[in-house]
Amino acid sequence: xxxxxxxxxxxxxxxxxxxxxxxxxxxxxxxxxxxxxxxxxxxxxxxxxxxxxxxxxxxxxxxxxxxxxxxxxxxxxxxxxxxxxxxxxxxxxxxxxxxxxxxxxxxxxxxxx
Amino acid sequence: xxxxxxxxxxxxxxxxxxxxxxxxxxxxxxxxxxxxxxxxxxxxxxxxxxxxxxxxxxxxxxxxxxxxxxxxxxxxxxxxxxxxxxxxxxxxxxxxxxxxxxxxxxxxx
Numbered sequence: 264x265x266x267x268x269x270x271x272x273x274x275x276x277x278x279x280x281x282x283x284x285x286x287x288x289x290x291x292x293x294x295x296x297x298x299x300x301x302x303x304x305x306x307x308x309x310x311x312x313x314x315x316x317x318x319x320x321x322x323x324x325x326x327x328x329x330x331x332x333x334x335x336x337x338x339x340x341x342x343x344x345x346x347x348x349x350x351x352x353x354x355x356x357x358x359x360x361x362x363x364x365x366x367x368x369x370x371x372x373x374x375x376x
Numbered sequence: 377x378x379x380x381x382x383x384x385x386x387x388x389x390x391x392x393x394x395x396x397x398x399x400x401x402x403x404x405x406x407x408x409x410x411x412x413x414x415x416x417x418x419x420x421x422x423x424x425x426x427x428x429x430x431x432x433x434x435x436x437x438x439x440x441x442x443x444x445x446x447x448x449x450x451x452x453x454x455x456x457x458x459x460x461x462x463x464x465x466x467x468x469x470x471x472x473x474x475x476x477x478x479x480x481x482x483x484x485x
Contacts, residue, residue, distance in 0.1 A: 294471075296472065296473070298473075300417075305462060305475040305476060305477050305478055306419075306462070306464075306473075306475050307475075308472045308473065308474070311471060311472060313471070318471055319471050319472050321472060351417050353419060355473070362406070362407070363424070364407065364409055364421070364424035365407075365409065365421075365464075365473060366421060367411070367419040367421065369417075369418050370417055370418065370419070372417065
């Protein structure tokens, strides 16, 4: 079965650079969520989209933005990167706003140096 | 938000032993999932279990929604079971997951 695809798997950026993470949800899933997991931490919710509209917003810094496109894939754009942005970034997708559970991608490990 | 507490925070088992992991949550939920995060960081969905009991091989889970807790049972543990186990919940009328702080499991040969 198709899963949630995230790219790239690993990314190394320097401070103040920008990064774009991509997420391709499971076909026919209408909701996408982004989570950030710092070292030794539990995943923290950043933002979600339902039917291409922003649905909910968590602890997402103003330097970050995200959108969901017409084909339902989503991109998380991160600017003016800081060392503290180094983390594992997960995307998850669901059908009908999570009423059938969430499926997580394998994550993108971002390292800011 | 909703508070999600997991216990124990750390667990070391001898291979072949059984264990029970607990997840308590502070509000009514319509979605609860257990995940295993392997040493490579991947979050593997174990159970979607907002209520009731499910079993999958050596793993089983029970959620008692009215009492706001869920249990994950691991029987005959193997070294490959090592990693962090997360419980995550979604409130009724909510649309985001709240993760617990996890249980770090180490299974030694």
